[in-house]
Amino acid sequence: MKILSVNAGSSSLKFQLLEMPQEEVITSGLIERIGFADSIFTIKVNGDKTRDVKAIKNHSQAVSIVLDALIDLKIVNSYDEISGVGHRVVHGGEKFNDSVLINKQILNEIERLKDLAPLHNPANLTGIRAFHEILPNVSHAAVFDTAFHQTMTKEAYLYPVPYTWYEKYGIRKYGFHGTSHKYVSERAIELLGKGVKGTKIITVHIGNGGSITAIKDGKSIDTSMGFTPLAGIMMGTRSGDIDPSILPFVMEKENWTINDAIKALNKDSGLKGISQKSSDMRDIVKGVEQKDEKCLRTLHLFAKKVCDYIGSYYILLGGCDAIVFTAGIGENSEPARKAIVDRLGSLGIILDEEANKVMGEEKLISTKDSKIKVYVIPTNEEVVIARDTLRLINQCTE
Numbered sequence: 188m189k190i191l192s193v194n195a196g197s198s199s200l201k202f203q204l205l206e207m208p209q210e211e212v213i214t215s216g217l218i219e220r221i222g223f224a225d226s227i228f229t230i231k232v233n234g235d236k237t238r239d240v241k242a243i244k245n246h247s248q249a250v251s252i253v254l255d256a257l258i259d260l261k262i263v264n265s266y267d268e269i270s271g272v273g274h275r276v277v278h279g280g281e282k283f284n285d286s287v288l289i290n291k292q293i294l295n296e297i298e299r300l301k302d303l304a305p306l307h308n309p310a311n312l313t314g315i316r317a318f319h320e321i322l323p324n325v326s327h328a329a330v331f332d333t334a335f336h337q338t339m340t341k342e343a344y345l346y347p348v349p350y351t352w353y354e355k356y357g358i359r360k361y362g363f364h365g366t367s368h369k370y371v372s373e374r375a376i377e378l379l380g381k382g383v384k385g386t387k388i389i390t391v392h393i394g395n396g397g398s399i400t401a402i403k404d405g406k407s408i409d410t411s412m413g414f415t416p417l418a419g420i421m422m423g424t425r426s427g428d429i430d431p432s433i434l435p436f437v438m439e440k441e442n443w444t445i446n447d448a449i450k451a452l453n454k455d456s457g458l459k460g461i462s463q464k465s466s467d468m469r470d471i472v473k474g475v476e477q478k479d480e481k482c483l484r485t486l487h488l489f490a491k492k493v494c495d496y497i498g499s500y501y502i503l504l505g506g507c508d509a510i511v512f513t514a515g516i517g518e519n520s521e522p523a524r525k526a527i528v529d530r531l532g533s534l535g536i537i538l539d540e541e542a543n544k545v546m547g548e549e550k551l552i553s554t555k556d557s558k559i560k561v562y563v564i565p566t567n568e569e570v571v572i573a574r575d576t577l578r579l580i581n582q583c584t585e
């Protein structure tokens with residue numbers, strides 16, 4: 188059964204066609220710069236990448252181009268071969284604790300939730316509508332980034348602010364990257380091989396954005412991102428947690444509006460802000476190799492912020508069976524992982540320096556004597572989307 192996994196951004200459309208339940212990737216691709224004269228369409232089939240630059244007006248046209256390419260490249264003979272389309276949706280609020288098949292009512296709910304994710308949900312909706320227009324008879328599923336974290340209790344998700352903010356406006360921690368934390372924790376539970384009950388896992392998703400999750404018995408019990416993805420650890424360009432009183436102070440000094448200040452925290456902080464060089468960990472690591480002071484302070488601040496959460500989640504979980512590194516930095520950066528794990532000696536963790544050289548592959552990177560297992564597990568959000576879509580289609584036809 189062929190399932191299309193889709194992630195629509197405001198000017199981009201990422202897709203992967205998978206043969207399910209085998210989870211084989213048949214083709215994958217990306218359209219960037221939708222709405223520009225020089226949109227870029229990339230598609231990968233059997234390891235060969237084709238790239239085309241042309242004007243793509245809107246998401247509907249982008250979807251037509253993707254589906255036409257599937258026919259032209261003889262990946263499918265007709266659209267009927269596509270059994271389902273799974274759409275990534277960033278915010279599911281408190282309404283969605285699992286993926287759902289999309290109907291009119293679900294579309295309205297996602298629309299309503301745009302208040303909580305004004306940049307992301309409207310873009311996700313545009314993608315859903317564009318695919319639905321061309322594939323009206325196919326099952327479409329929405330897979331929410333927040334759903335996995337809906338198992339958090341009030342103790343984990345409430346902020347100590349007036350309770351009426353929660354009641355009136357839904358101000359609480361939602362958490363993000365849920366599909367990734369779910370995927371890598373499920374895989375870690377398989378690798379630990381003692382069943383899901385009683386497992387205590389800390390997943391460290393560190394890419395350009397980053398979040399850490401405490402997972403007990405396979406369920407998220409706390410996570411570092413919050414009401415928005417700005418909270419938690421230090422990221423590529425985002426600050427993570429800071430004292431909110433810094434905002435009015437700097438706004439007054441710089442004569443800034445609140446939008447200027449939030450932009451500075453989202454776009455000019457994190458690795459970029461501290462290094463004054465780059466938001467990309469590869470550049471920071473290069474600087475560290477040359478003993479550049481700015482890059483050294485950036486790597487160590489980053490590692491400290493990650494460890495603050497790991498330590499706190501170790502206490503929350505009452506121990507830990509495994510720490511899992513994933514996403515761009517977690518999967519690929521030997522020095523970043525080392526800087527983090529070197530701070531965790533008091534938990535009895537011992538890094539296997541040779542194994543830690545791994546890039547983009549699943550691997551145990553702690554030694555046999557380490558009290559906690561440390562894994563690198565490449566994330567695969569597309570597979571989670573396809574799995575959930577298949578499960579919902581099967582439930583529907585049962």
Ligand code: ADP
Nearest residue numbers: 393394395396466467468469514515516519520
């Ligand atoms: P996003 O959050 O945008 O999905 P990714 O998970 O793709 O991001 O991670 C992108 C980031 O991963 C890059 O900005 C870079 O900092 C980091 N990264 C990727 N490859 C490496 C590498 N080999 N060494 C260090 N960092 C890397």
